[in-house]
Amino acid sequence: MKTIERLTRNAWFEIGLQLLAAEGEKALTIDRLCQTAERTKGSFYHHFKSHDEFVTALLAYWQFEYTNRIIARVEQLEDLSDRRRELDRLAASVDSRLERAIRRWSGVDERVQLTLKQVDEQRIQYLAKLICELGQSDEETAHELAVIEYAAFVGFQQLFPEAESQWIERLIHRVTQLISSGK
Template sequence: MTSPPPPRFRRSDWLALGLTALAEQGPAGLTIEALCRRAGKTKGSFYAHFPAIEAYLSALAGHWRETYTLRLMQEADKSEVAQDRLIALDRMALSLDMRVEQGMRRLAQLDAGVASICAEVDRERIGYLVRLHGESGRFTSEEVLALARVEYAAFIGFQQLDLGLSPDELHECYRSFTRLLVRSAKD
């Protein structure tokens, strides 16, 4: 009796593996050798999905954009009220593994294609916040843009700064910031 062949490692498996490697090892964990070792697969398996590491990194950044930005916006948009969407977005964003965001930004410093996708994600995230804050009707267009930029800068800044805080403490700081933001928006 023979055992069934192991399941084929799909493109999506390589991308999920890459986000995990990025979170745990940073950009150094994203070599073909390191990924294949982590997956228990051959380089041929990798090359069946990606012609080169550059193509993989671009696909990985696109996958990060989809899972860490676009899906969150789609999920938040299920609410009708802008304030409810903002609260849902903050809740989902705070549940993400910030090590992935940190790793992607470090990777962007090493790869121009990834840097381009990161810049696009930043514009999309700020644009979404502009839309949500703009729908409230409480702010001028200039205030909406400034508010969105400051909120997003706080989100990214809390992830990037080494304040000597645990991930839970960093999340609590950002939650406090968003609570203050919501409170001031209601005044």
């Protein structure tokens, strides 16, 4: 008899994020998660006490993987220009289906709305910090420029859901150039 490997919490989160991106938040039922994972509810409950606990942990995982981890990777680079390019590359590679699904979900779930607000603020603050470090402007102006750039990035994800990451990266770079030249 073949032994089935136990899923980790992170594996459950990855399954949840894939379902969310492909089918929306209504697909995040325990039954659907277990069906997709080919595991029993007992396996799910081994890691999570409830669906609510799963959702809360899933949101924390999304924030960590798609914001904190990206910032940490960028911060490892010493050269500020390299940081900027890497941030643009990593941002462009984020699954826009998932980002759009999170934004839609935030309209019907306060927990998601609060997490999304934290993520948006964290991303904008980091971008403003990077703009300041590059010597492009004072803190107030850097924050305003970061808001404009981030709004453009979110807009690209919304308007061009099927766009390739290289194209999004080029557009982000163009926005960066405009912002840099307009100090």
